[in-house]
Amino acid sequence: MKRIEALEVIDQIFGNDPLIITCGATAREMASISKKKSHLPLLDSMGLTTPVGLGVALGVKGRVGVIDGDGSLLMGFSILPTLKAYGPKNLVVVVLDNGQHASADLMLSQASEVDIAGAAKGLGLWVGQCDSAEEMKSLIASRTGADEVSMIFVKIEKGNTPGIPFYLANPPKLSADFVESINS
């Protein structure tokens, strides 16, 4: 599965639920297929997506989704024990793992060598793993009513979708729309 295919499915699953999206090619590809007020793409804050998602999930009652990447998660790996300690049951973190910093000249990430899902499991987090759209749908659906935070690691193909333009959005507008969406 390509990243953009995974993003399309995740966008459909989460509908208008808050969705925090990691930076670089992930935010660009999502914006190329779907822009919603409920989307909060981080344009330049690698490693911060899951912490922001945790904060949002603690502040609202409904389901909150995070789309992180293996590279971004590795940059802020200390969030994993925090998720276990505090992670609310309404938070679903989907990690699109291509074993690569695809937005950084396609450099391999350490996830190509180490089992980051295994590390999350070792911390006691609930972890699901898959590599297809159908399995991903089913895993996310199975977490409805879960009693703890969910982490779903999805193996995706390496590389980026060609021809996607830079996403030149205005952060204050993105956050104002997001806040409006939360309050609506």
Place this chain on the structure above:
Amino acid sequence: MGCAEMRESNSRLTALVEGLTDWGIEYFVYVPSSHSAPVIRGLISAGVSNVMANREEEAVGIASGLALTGKKVAIIMQDNGFGNALTALATFAQPYQAGFPIFANTRGGLGEYNSMVHSISDSNPDLLKKIGIRVEDLGISDSPEVWRSSTQAVAQMAVIQRRPVVTLFESLHPGMETIK
């Protein structure tokens, strides 16, 4: 530090807690610190929901998310952690207009026992101002009443202006003999 000085220091930290409860704080995110411990323990005793973060940028992310949901949230940390937090503040909290106060105890001043912490702590006000973060100060020469009212006012300002605002507060290490 003598008993009287310890009481004076603690009365200011108690005033900081009271200022935050006056404001109506709902959440705080903290990074452990012995200097800030009386504030952290005070807020926990007051029943304020909290998250302990492992790094300062993580705290900025969590607090930003909470602030965007409309929660009244503050970060409690030590100023030598701002090196970790700068990118998160500059690329997310500030541009995405997440309004919350950060209260950070200062290190590296009179009575400091660590030989290198001043190398980051002395530079923090300039570093923060350089990225557009407003910095306020609370010192041991300010009365507890000033600490309490300033704390509330700074927290309100951060929310109204939709931006993180830092207050650097002086506190003496609870376990050391020091100059005052």
